[in-house]
Amino acid sequence: MFKNKLFNIMLVILSTLTLMGVLTIVLYTQFFQETKAESELTIDEILRVSVETDEITTNLLSNHVIRSKFVFQLDNTRATTEFEKRDFQIENIIIQELADMKESDFRGSKGILELEKIIRDRVNEIMDDGYVVQVYMNARVIQ
Incomplete structure (x- = not known):
């Protein structure tokens, strides 16, 4: 390669050491470093990051009255604190969404799931310190 034999030996040794260093780093990060798996949360x-609303009573579009309660699962405790401060805004969003629904929208789980999704998306629009992961409707009475 080069005419100087010492330079060739030094180049081979440096290349070998560099390759061994890179290989060591790759193996260490792939096999020996603990990884945080995105596992599901425990109950x-x-x-710890859930908030339950007060009972909300309002009229539906179909002249029926609904009493409902919701549980909101948030992504962190800062979001929980913010959510509790915004409770009047959250209740307003829920009442607005319920006012546009009919009694027949609650006959199956499809309508409830759609309502939960709409409420989650609208609440996430006003949240600053986190977001709503899931909304659960845990009580509903239609009269």
């Missing part, structure tokens, strides 16, 4: 962790 205690979910309860």
Whole structure:
């Protein structure tokens, strides 16, 4: 390669050491470093970041009255604190969405799931410190 034998030996040794270093780093990061798996939260962790609304009573579009309660699962405790401060805005969003629904929208799970999704999306629009992961309708009475 080069005419100087010492330079060739030094170049081979440096290349070998560099290759061994890179290989060591790759193996270490792939096999020996602990990885945080995105596992599901335990029930205690979910309860820590969940907030339940007061009972909300309002009229539906079909002249029926609904009493409902919701549980909101948030992504962190800062979001929980913010959510509790915004409770009047959250209740307003829920009442607005319920006012546009009919009694027949609650006959199956499809309508309830759609309502939960709409409420989650609208609440996420006003949240600053986190977001709503899931909305659960845990009580409903239609009269």
